[in-house]
Amino acid sequence: MTTWTVGRVADVFGVTVRTLHHYDEVGLLIPSERSRAGYRLYTDADLARLQQIVVYRRLELPLDEIAALLDGGEDAVDHLRRQRETVLTRLGELTELVAAIDRALEREMNEQPATPEEMKELFGDGFSDEYEAEAQERWGQTDAWKQSAARTKRYTKADWEAVKAEMESVNTALVMAKRAGLPPTSPEAMDAAEAHRRHIHDRFYELDHAFHRRLADMYVADPRFTKTYEDLEAGLAAYVRDAIHANADRHGDA
Amino acid sequence: MTTWTVGRVADVFGVTVRTLHHYDEVGLLIPSERSRAGYRLYTDADLARLQQIVVYRRLELPLDEIAALLDGGEDAVDHLRRQRETVLTRLGELTELVAAIDRALEREMNEQPATPEEMKELFGDGFSDEYEAEAQERWGQTDAWKQSAARTKRYTKADWEAVKAEMESVNTALVMAKRAGLPPTSPEAMDAAEAHRRHIHDRFYELDHAFHRRLADMYVADPRFTKTYEDLEAGLAAYVRDAIHANADRHGDA
DNA sequence: GTGTCGCCTGACGCCGCGTGAGGGTCAAGC
DNA sequence: GCTTGACCCTCACGCGGCGTCAGGCGACAC
Secondary structure, three states: OOOEOHHHHHHHHOOOHHHHHHHHHOOOOOOOEEOOOOOEEEOHHHHHHHHHHHHHHHOOOOHHHHHHHHHOOOOHHHHHHHHHHHHHHHHHHHHHHHHHHHHHHHHHHOOOOOOHHHHHHHHOOOOOHHHHHHHHHHHOOOHHHHHHHHHHHOOOHHHHHHHHHHHHHHHHHHHHHHHOOOOOOOHHHHHHHHHHHHHHHHHOOOOOHHHHHHHHHHHHHOHHHHHHHHHHOOOHHHHHHHHHHHHHHHOOOO | OOOEOHHHHHHHHOOOHHHHHHHHHOOOOOOOEEOOOOOEEEOHHHHHHHHHHHHHHHOOOOHHHHHHHHHHOOOHHHHHHHHHHHHHHHHHHHHHHHHHHHHHHHHHHHOOOOOHHHHHHHHOOOOOHHHHHHHHHHHHHOOHHHHHHHHHOOOOOHHHHHHHHHHHHHHHHHHHHHHOOOOOOOHHHHHHHHHHHHHHHHHOOOOOHHHHHHHHHHHHHOHHHHHHHHHHOOOHHHHHHHHHHHHHHHOOOO
């Protein structure tokens, strides 16, 4: 039977010597033998155990749980099932993470607002002169801003009142759906979300379902925006976001 | 202007008071004001910054890098791209791991109960004599998923044929729906999506609609998966994802 | 003999907080 | 005006999973 020293084991398994020392210290993997000089000597059985440890570590299981799994003498199927559960959970988290990164990337690349003021400026009640210069500076190059600016420039006071009334009726529909206890996936909530989209689409700039999703995420991500909805009704921001996503799903739009 | 105390901020943002103290200590988020009694007072601007921090933290960026991003105005896009790569790599690894576990599980279920040999095969006692040289050479310099590939090569193909046939019929249904110009929200597409789910559910592991959605997202996010579908038909990956979401919607599953 | 590895055992450091201890502050109710 | 209880403060230690020295011994080639 061959035995292996720390360095070789470390190389083969892609861990560091320190890690092996650590596993020895905490009793997770104690090499079966030692040379006369005190060198750790790993047998094949030790390596098989290490292999399992490495697999579990890749799932980011804490070391003591790994020890429990390996020493507990469990049924192999149970063992596998539990392992699979763990991996799937992690997989879900990572998928979420990718989505989050993508959203962040889109924001960055579109040079979308870093600050809440800008968001409020574009979509909110604002549109006051003092903000306009600054906002245009940062938003000037985006299509959405150009369209919005082009259209709203010609709005009369009456138009603005109509816009405001529309916005309020959309919001009311959302609040009512939520208060009625309807889920964001309900037709009522989705219809309200669709009305929300059409309102922006008609009044400000072209807005498809995909971009609507991004707005929805911002409603929750941006505190100022969140506040707007939360002031209307607690929990409304998240509700609106979910309803918008559900509505976009319904329209088969990525 | 309103200001907020630690506790309220913590509640709203879903972090702990200690975390805010920590961010203050390390200079990541120093509240703009203090009350006479020394209470931390967070302004709206502070909250906006915290919001960004929270987002970046979900991407598991270390605090100093977050600080650099927020303060330095460094290239956030590059940063995010790299982050995305990392996560995708890990996603691929875990996906491969799940596949390996599923294969092992299937063998366990369809054939005999667990024997030490089978465990050995899953986790790879790759250090048995005949295999040793080759394995060492490979394992020494390649990453974990190639290890896995090397080992799964030894799995019997007998079990796979039935599964493969099913899988093909599911895929065929999806391709046909798409070629027929039916939207992902059509009954045909959704039925095919449901068949897809049931196939995995019956053959591999329990799979509800919610998790099916996550798989669907992965089909688009993970290039290896995407390729599988794109090879069958251009645009199929996104189509499948949308069909799966539509199907999950139909089943009222969040 | 003498390099140059690789191995050993401490022991401290790092990150991102959790978790007290010990004590001040604030608003409400009596 | 005094108590109560929720909230806030500042230390300061702990943890997981190692990384990273430091100081010294063992193995092997020349």
